[in-house]
Amino acid sequence: MSQITLFTDSRLPCPQRLLLTIHELELQIKNIREVDISKLEHKNPDILELNPFGAVPFIRDDAYDPPLMLAESRAIARYLVRAYGSGDIPASLLPDPSNIVAIAKFEEAASIELTSFDAVANQLVFEELFKPLWFHGTTDIEKCKVLRERLEQVIELLDKRLASQRYMAGDKLTVADLFFVPYMHHLDKTVYPTLLKMRPHMRAWWKRMTNRESYQVLFGDLQIN
Numbered sequence: 578m579s580q581i582t583l584f585t586d587s588r589l590p591c592p593q594r595l596l597l598t599i600h601e602l603e604l605q606i607k608n609i610r611e612v613d614i615s616k617l618e619h620k621n622p623d624i625l626e627l628n629p630f631g632a633v634p635f636i637r638d639d640a641y642d643p644p645l646m647l648a649e650s651r652a653i654a655r656y657l658v659r660a661y662g663s664g665d666i667p668a669s670l671l672p673d674p675s676n677i678v679a680i681a682k683f684e685e686a687a688s689i690e691l692t693s694f695d696a697v698a699n700q701l702v703f704e705e706l707f708k709p710l711w712f713h714g715t716t717d718i719e720k721c722k723v724l725r726e727r728l729e730q731v732i733e734l735l736d737k738r739l740a741s742q743r744y745m746a747g748d749k750l751t752v753a754d755l756f757f758v759p760y761m762h763h764l765d766k767t768v769y770p771t772l773l774k775m776r777p778h779m780r781a782w783w784k785r786m787t788n789r790e791s792y793q794v795l796f797g798d799l800q801i802n
């Protein structure tokens with residue numbers, strides 16, 4: 578059992594990015610503190626004191642003195658893999674640390690997710706799903722039109738990338754693949770179900786990802802709550 582406390586709103590994509598990683602690692606976290614974003618609990622002074630950026634997820638790891646406080650879902654995911662993941666390189670969710678090309682391809686994939694995919698998918702899912710659902714806002718139709726065009730271009734490029742490899746960073750599953758999953762889930766299920774229709778390589782990759790137990794537990798038939 579780890580000594581980690583996870584601060585999360587488990588309904589939201591950034592925490593879900595981390596929850597997928599935690600499940601893949603089979604990491605036991607007993608202390609889970611739900612912070613309800615829709616009630617603005619992330620802006621409460623006790624939370625802001627722990628994470629001044631006022632967002633979830635973040636963790637406190639009491640394995641250290643003083644405890645390690647860490648924010649940013651992707652940074653936490655990388656940390657958990659290194660600190661608590663399997664030492665077995667093929668099974669690890671990071672590239673082989675002795676393979677400089679594999680590391681470069683991993684960093685490339687992780688950057689593409691953050692700066693090309695998330696930059697668009699995040700805004701689109703917020704506008705079309707979370708804004709009306711949770712924040713009583715009105716979707717900006719014009720903005721969404723532009724975002725949809727930009728997203729199409731990104732997905733087209735990813736489809737080409739996946740024509741010659743099984744996963745985003747090569748033929749090995751890494752956390753870079755997991756980083757895509759929460760927003761891809763909301764796009765596929767609600768916001769843009771036809772997005773992958775003409776993209777066979779993206780579709781095959783998405784099938785691989787959604788067949789994983791981590792996806793099934795978080796979003797699918799094995800969902801607990």
Ligand SMILES: N[C@@H](CCC(=O)N[C@@H](CS)C(=O)NCC(=O)O)C(=O)O
Pocket residue numbers: 589590591592614619631632633634648649650651
């Ligand atoms: N880059 C950060 C983003 C964190 C983030 O924006 N989390 C959202 C939930 S998906 C949040 O807490 N939003 C509340 C706010 O920013 O006010 C990460 O990946 O952890």
